[in-house]
Amino acid sequence: MSWNRTLFALAVLAAVLFPLVVRDPYFLHATITVLLFAFLGSSWNIIGGLAGQHSFGHSAFLGIGAYVSTILFIYWNVPPFLGMIIGGIIAAIASIGIGYPCFKLRGPYFALSTLAFTEIFRIIATTTEQVGPVDIKGAAGILISFRPGNSFVNFQFAEKAYYYYIILAMLILILFIHNWIEKSRWGLYLAAIRDNEDAARSIGINARRFKILALMISAFFGAMAGTFYAQFFLYIEPTLFSSALSIEILLIAIVGGAGTLMGPFLGSLILTPISELTRTYLGGTYAGVQLIIYGGVLVAIMMFAPQGIIPPLAKRYRMLFERRA
């Protein structure tokens, strides 16, 4: 146990010192993207991993967070940090509406119905030009104008290191919450539901209520990632709601190991650089290469290590220590 803690403290220390050593803005930008997708994967992991409900609609929450905070910021000058919380709450409320019908279903039906929900959001965002005084701009998306300087009020920074520390703090926060849920009584309920829902219900666990609670937390953090996305890239569009993005998010968690604490981080560490590199070096001419690689990784993982990368690694790691001891 103390070994793990030391390791964790060392990792955090290294992560904190990282921007002081690495000065290259492109590299830092890529690292921030890795952490953002690790955070997204971790937020999916609460409903998809801990509760075992493989939602295909996580991008709905990402989109809600991005649109809510951006619209509040542009039209009413609400600081995005506050918008992040508001977006999170709205996403959590929306998740009740999504979870209530979808949790009646299981397995593939659950996956398909969550996918249908996020597609509905995408279609609405694509076709809506204006709501009252607010210009949503439909398919064109919304550009956020850059306000110079480093400002926490505007959530805009000329130096990328600020973004880095914010997303790092968010990631550490969600890892703590994941760890706390997993060890709590409620986390055990979720594990029971994941492993055998009928058995869990038969001993009196209110499966649907606990699943909706997990989905609400998952949605809240997914929406926070949306606000970060908007403020970091300064551009949002309806494809944020797309099911393709949902699949990318769950892919990151599953490749690393759904339900494991560090799975999404590892998954993002492997997959996000692939997409960043192909986007930079192959760009427009070979637009699909990134997705071919993604698809290949997904197929390989499903065929040879369906639990993801972490569980087999953890086994080795444990064996290593047992032998030493």
Add this chain to the structure above:
Amino acid sequence: MIGFIEATISGILMGGLYGFIAVSLSLIFGVAKIVNFAHGALFMVAMFLVYWILVLLKVDPYLSSLIAAGFLFFFGYFFQRLFIEPILRREKETAPLTVILLTSGLMMIIENVALLLFGADYRTVKTGYTGKVWEIAGLFIAQPRMIGFVLSFILILLLGLYLRKTNLGRAIRATSQDREAARLMGIDDYRVYKITFGVGGIMLGFAAAFLVPFYFVHPAVGELFVLKSFVIVVLGGLGSITGAFLAGIIVGIIESLGAQFINSALVESLIFIIFIGCLVVKPTGLLGKQRE
């Protein structure tokens, strides 16, 4: 009024093709309980096959539909054999989630390879009957749509006959009803799955060929159909061929009337809303049997 009737007819004709595609999906989904996200990608492959045969060899799509159907039989058969069967064997039970992810990975690969090879152009073909209409009682009916509808209907009847009258068809139905019991009766369930996938491929190949004369061909064209097909399968009732065909027609009518009188994008979301509503309220669909 004429506009209304014509939109309805055009919806029915397009819906028949939707239903036909959904029947092929329903066969795979209903028998092997496999959620095949790559269905649309297979469909796209068949459309490109027919397209290139037409462009390069000048063979009529209705003739090359036989080639597409044959090709997709083997494609489907080996798709199941190489990718899905190892997972089913390993996990010992129907493992829908692993398979969903696997097939969505395969979809990404197939679609983007097609994108690399053929580019993102929307391709259309010119045949002798593209844009031609029949005038029946003052109504104009597009010829390729009508031909596609009639041929789909005939093929669905043949499929029904095949499933009811042949030994292999009976084995397919038995496996879909109770896999374990079918196994005990000496049916090789994995072989049945492969054949089912192949037969689904045949239907898909025909459907693709019927669509080419009046639709565009594009690497992502399958995505337009695959989600709709799942909606139709669920709406019609899992495993019910008649149900899938009827639900296809219903979706076609909603879409066609909606595009004319409301807004085609919003109708798309209406279809998803119907889908969720149907799953929650009546998961057995229009004609599905209660099963537990």
